[in-house]
Amino acid sequence: MRCLVSSIPYLRLAALAALLALAVQTQAQTITTFDPPNSSMTVAVAINLHGEIAGYYTDGSTFPFPMQKGFLRERDGSITSFEAAPTATWVTDLNLEGEIVGYFIEPGQIATSGFQRHRSGTMIRIPSGQPIASMADSAAALSGADLCDYSCIDGTGAFGINARGQIIGVGGGTPYIGFLRQPNGTTVIVDPAPTGSSLVASPQAVNFFGQITGFFRAPFPDHGFLRQPNGTYIRFDAPNSASTWPQSINTFSQIAGYFTDANGVVHGFARHPNGTIVIFDPPGSTGTEAESINLEGEITGFYLTTDGKSHGFLRHTNGHIETFDAPGAGGAGTFPKQINDRGEIVGYYQDGNSILHGFVRSRR
DSSP: OOOGGGGSOGGGHHHHHHHHHHHHTTSOEEEEEEOOTTOSEEEEEEEOTTOOEEEEEEOSOOSSSOOEEEEEEOTTSOEEEEOSSSSEEEEEEEOTTOOEEEEEEOTTOOSEEEEEEOTTSOEEEETTOOBGGGOOOHHHHHTTOOOBOTTSOBEEEEEEEOTTOOEEEEEESSSEEEEEEOTTSOEEEEOOSTTSOOSEEEEEEEOTTOOEEEEEESSSSEEEEEEOTTSOEEEEOOTTOSEEEEEEEOTTOOEEEEEEOTTSOEEEEEEOTTSOEEEEOOTTOSEEEEEEEOTTOOEEEEEEOTTSOEEEEEEOTTSOEEEEOOTTOOTTBEEEEEEOTTOOEEEEEEOTTSOEEEEEEEEO
């Protein structure tokens, strides 16, 4: 079954957001921590409206090296693990249908390959769409379309997927190229530079209507962009920005992200559909990274304090900011990654022994 939002007229989404707000505003906040079985490191990165959570973890094996696997956690707490390859799997996003995207490295390869995992458990390679299990050589499989995860190594990185199955990611070598893969398998280049020649073009999120946000470099510094479904671009920067990095976009075209100022300090921002940009920092912050925005306009992310530790925050639509830490957080602290339209927040934290664990913060 496809996303029910597709049957709701666009103008009624505001009413839906209001109802969601009324439904949760009086509920208490709880934080649940979790790890897949035998995990020695858990990184939870995405949560959908059903409360399903996706991420990756390192298992307890030691020979020849620990294995990094993906996982899907159901609302009841049950966890299914999976491997895109028997070496290392990174998960980046999860949609309403339970489809998961990310990237992986195959044995004997130095390049990453993007993947899409369907709810059935079958996986295909991105952008080629061919079954992963039947292809042993990632370089040959990509047939000259070798792309690169900008934050990792040469290959393909799938970064986001919406409820309609549209996938965005990054690839190349030099330059790094953005792409949009449609559900029918067609792939188009995403390059926001006015000359169409970005050194880096990195889509970070895609909403239900196919609007894409991210950043590009042509050359340094980095600038934000909004790509419309018809292929036109709106380029923008946060006020007084040295570099701007949008991270998330909701159904109403509201964008959240962060930027660095001339002094190298990082701040969070929210961009409204009319182009207005609001800058914010939690009290006591020495650096703020806004990671995700939901339908209601709530934003989550993390911020640093003078002791070098990270803490989570939830910024409400009225500008009020709540701060929080996962139980048992020590070391580097707490790192929220995504908020769903119920206001549930998922992320990970480091304990006093420098071990990472997943958490979900819910209203119940």
